[in-house]
Amino acid sequence: MKIQKPDHHVLWPKDFGRRFLVSVDTEEEFDWDAAFERGGHTTITVTMLEKFQEFVEKYGIKPVYFVDYAIIQDDTATAFLKTVAEQQSATIGVHLHPWVNPPFDERVNDHNSFAGNLPKELEEEKLVTLRDAIRDKIGVTPNTYRAGRYGIGPNTVEILLKHGFALDSSIRPRFDYSGEGGPDFLSVDSRPYWWGKDERLLEVPLTTVYSGIFRKQHRLAAAIMEKSPLANALLSRSKMLERIPLTPEGISARETKEAIDVALDDDLRLLVFSFHSPSLSPGHTPYVRDQNELDGFYDWWREVLDHLETRNVKPVDIDELLQAASGS
Numbered sequence: 380m381k382i383q384k385p386d387h388h389v390l391w392p393k394d395f396g397r398r399f400l401v402s403v404d405t406e407e408e409f410d411w412d413a414a415f416e417r418g419g420h421t422t423i424t425v426t427m428l429e430k431f432q433e434f435v436e437k438y439g440i441k442p443v444y445f446v447d448y449a450i451i452q453d454d455t456a457t458a459f460l461k462t463v464a465e466q467q468s469a470t471i472g473v474h475l476h477p478w479v480n481p482p483f484d485e486r487v488n489d490h491n492s493f494a495g496n497l498p499k500e501l502e503e504e505k506l507v508t509l510r511d512a513i514r515d516k517i518g519v520t521p522n523t524y525r526a527g528r529y530g531i532g533p534n535t536v537e538i539l540l541k542h543g544f545a546l547d548s549s550i551r552p553r554f555d556y557s558g559e560g561g562p563d564f565l566s567v568d569s570r571p572y573w574w575g576k577d578e579r580l581l582e583v584p585l586t587t588v589y590s591g592i593f594r595k596q597h598r599l600a601a602a603i604m605e606k607s608p609l610a611n612a613l614l615s616r617s618k619m620l621e622r623i624p625l626t627p628e629g630i631s632a633r634e635t636k637e638a639i640d641v642a643l644d645d646d647l648r649l650l651v652f653s654f655h656s657p658s659l660s661p662g663h664t665p666y667v668r669d670q671n672e673l674d675g676f677y678d679w680w681r682e683v684l685d686h687l688e689t690r691n692v693k694p695v696d697i698d699e700l701l702q703a704a705s706g707s
Contacts, residue, residue, distance in 0.1 A: 380495065380531075380532055380533055380557075380561075380562045380563065381557070381562070381563040381565075381566065382531070382550060382562055382563065382564050382566065382567050383566055383567075384566045384567060384568070385567070385572040385573075385582070387572055387573045387575075387576060388570045388571065388572045388573075389570070389571045389572060389573065389581070389704045390706075391648050391649075391703060391704070392703055392706060395648060395703045396648070396691070396692075396693060397643060397648050397649075397650075397690070397691060397692045397693070398648065398649055398650070398692065398693055398694065398695035398699075398700075399649070399650040399651070399652060399687055399692050399693070399694055399695065400443065400583070400649065400650070400651045400652065400694070400695055400696075400697075400700065401435060401440050401442040401443070401652050401653075401694070402442065402443045402444075402445060402472075402525070402548060402585075402651060402652065402653045403428075403431075403442055403443070403444050403445065403653070403654060403655075403656050404445050404447075404474055404525065404527075404653065404654070404655045404656060405428070405444040405445055405446045405447065405450050405456075405474060405656045406447045406449065406450060406474060406476060406527070406655060406656055406657065407420035407421065407422050407447065407449035407450065407476075407479065407657075408420060408421045408422065408423060408424060408657045408663040411664065411665065414487075414488075415478045415487050415488070415489070415492050416478070416487065417478060417479060417483065417487060420449055420479065422449060422450060422453040422455075422456060423660060423663070424656055424657045424658075424659050424660040424663055425450065425453050425455050425456035425459065425656070426455060426660075427656075427659035427660045428444070428456065428459050428656065428659065429459055430659070431659055432459075432463060432468065432469065434677065434680070435680075436468060438684050438694065439693075439694055440694045441467075441468055441469055441470065441694070441696035441697075442469050442470070443469065443470040443471075443472050443523060443548075443696075443697050444460065444463075444469055444470070444471055444472065444656075445472040445473065445474035445523070445524075445525040445548075446460065446471055446472065446473065446474055446513055446521075447474040447475065447476045447479065447480065447509070447527065448475075448476065448479050448480040448481070448508075448509050448512065449476070449479050450656075451509070451512045451513050451516050451517075452512075457516045457517065460516075460517050461516070461517045461518060464517050464518065464519045465518070470521075470523060470696060470697040470698070471513060471517055471519055471521050471523075472521050472523035472524060472525060472548075472697075473506065473509055473510050473513065473521050473523065473524045473525070473544075474524075474525050474526075474527055475494045475505060475506055475509055475524075475526055475527050475530075476492075476527040476528075477491060477492060477493075477494045477497060477502075477505055477527070477530075478491070478492055480505045480508065480509055481505070481508055482501070482504055482505065482508065484501055485497055485501060489559055489560055490560040492527070492528055492530065493526070493528055493530030493532065493556070493559075493560060493561040493562070494506070494526050494527065494530045494531075494532065494535070495526060495530045495531045495532015495533065495534070495535050495561075495562065496530065496532055496560060496561075497532070499534040499537075499538070502532065502534060502535065502538060503534075503538045503541075503542075506524075506538060506539075506542070507542060510542065522543060522544050522545040522546065523544065523545065523546045523547075523548070523697055524539055524544050524546070524547050524548070524549065525547070525548045525549050526549040528556070528561060529549050529550065529551045529554070529556065529561065529562065529564070530549070530556075530561055530562065531547070531549040531550065531562055532562070535547075535549070536574045536575075536580060539580055540574075540579055540580055544580060545579075545580065545581060545701055546580070546581045546582075546583055546697065546700070546701060547574070547580060547581070547582050547583070548582070548583045548584070548585065548651065550562075550564055550567055550582060550584040550585070551564055551584065551585045551587065551624070552564050552567045552568050552569045552584050552585070552586075552587045553565060553567075553568075553587045553589070553622055554587070554622075554624075564584075567584060568584075569584050569585070569586045569587055569588065569642070569647055569651070570584075570647065570649075571583045571584065571649055571704065573704075578705065581700075581701060581704050583649070583651060583700065584651065585624060585625070585626075585651050585653050586624065586625040586638075586642060586647070586649075586650045586651045586652070587622060587623065587624040587625070588622075588623055588638045588641045588642050588645070588647075589621065589622055589623070589641075590621045590623055590634075590637055590638060590641050621634070623635065623637065623638035623641075624638075624653075625638060625639070625650055625651065625652045625653070626652065626653055626654050627654055627658070627666070627676055627679040627680065627683075628654050628655065628658055628664065628666040629665075629666055631679075632678075632679045632682040632683055635679070635683050635686075636682070636683065636686045639683075639686060639687065639690065639692070640690070643690060643692070649695070649700070650687075650692065652683075654666075658676060659673075659676075660673070661673050
């Protein structure tokens with residue numbers, strides 16, 4: 380599925396300023412290099428969510444935790460999420476990993492790991508099952524969604540609107556997952572927009588920017604980079620064109636600060652950061668393999684958050700974001 384460039388971007392109020400959102404794909408641990416499996420996963424890193432929450436609260440940040448089914452079945456995670464929801468110190472969203480989320484009516488494979496590839500009725504039933512489990516365990520009914528693997532599909536928006544969701548954050552601009560059977564986001568930039576002119580569902584893409592001398596010609600260059608790993612490596616290493624998502628996973632603080640500056644120069648008024656919760660503990664993602672890399676993970680945040688403060692970019696939470704986007 381190719382996501383087309385939207386034509387109904389959000390018009391932010393003047394007093395919105397420049398803001399940033401921190402989001403966490405809150406999910407089970409599994410082998411990223413292995414085939415998808417229904418079972419065999421763990422939820423060891425849920426105990427580290429509290430440490431991260433304490434860390435970001437010192438910066439006045441209210442993160443959004445996009446929670447999947449394996450996490451909402453973990454009592455430790457549920458207790459933590461219930462606490463932050465009651466304290467209104469974080470937002471709880473829905474994060475659909477179809478292979479671990481009932482009902483289990485599909486084959487487990489790469490194609491079906493993108494929820495948007497499932498039959499409409501099954502995608503809807505899985506999403507509602509997860510939404511209701513979060514409601515029953517935590518006491519809040521989430522209205523914010525991010526598809527696992529960014530797997531938005533042709534029926535996803537209709538399903539979200541039907542069930543009262545107000546915000547989606549499934550789009551990862553400038554990335555193409557069609558080779559794996561997923562969506563193609565190459566035509567989409569990082570500016571939030573409305574799905575439809577009735578302004579009922581806000582799309583908040585994860586932020587990705589291009590840096591380098593070919594930045595203004597990124598469409599042609601990006602298509603080449605997607606199809607040729609060699610061209611990708613040459614353009615990136617030469618700094619002629621770098622694709623930089625705002626994440627501590629695989630992106631240095633130097634690159635991230637450069638991306639922030641590029642985004643602000645392009646008058647992007649909302650920056651969306653993201654990472655996967657298993658990176659909060661060593662050995663569960665390729666990005667945090669030992670204690671030194673975990674220490675570096677938090678150092679990354681300190682350096683990036685200090686840079687955001689220097690550039691007068693302030694944190695925003697989901698409620699503020701929705702109010703500002705709707706003009707209320």
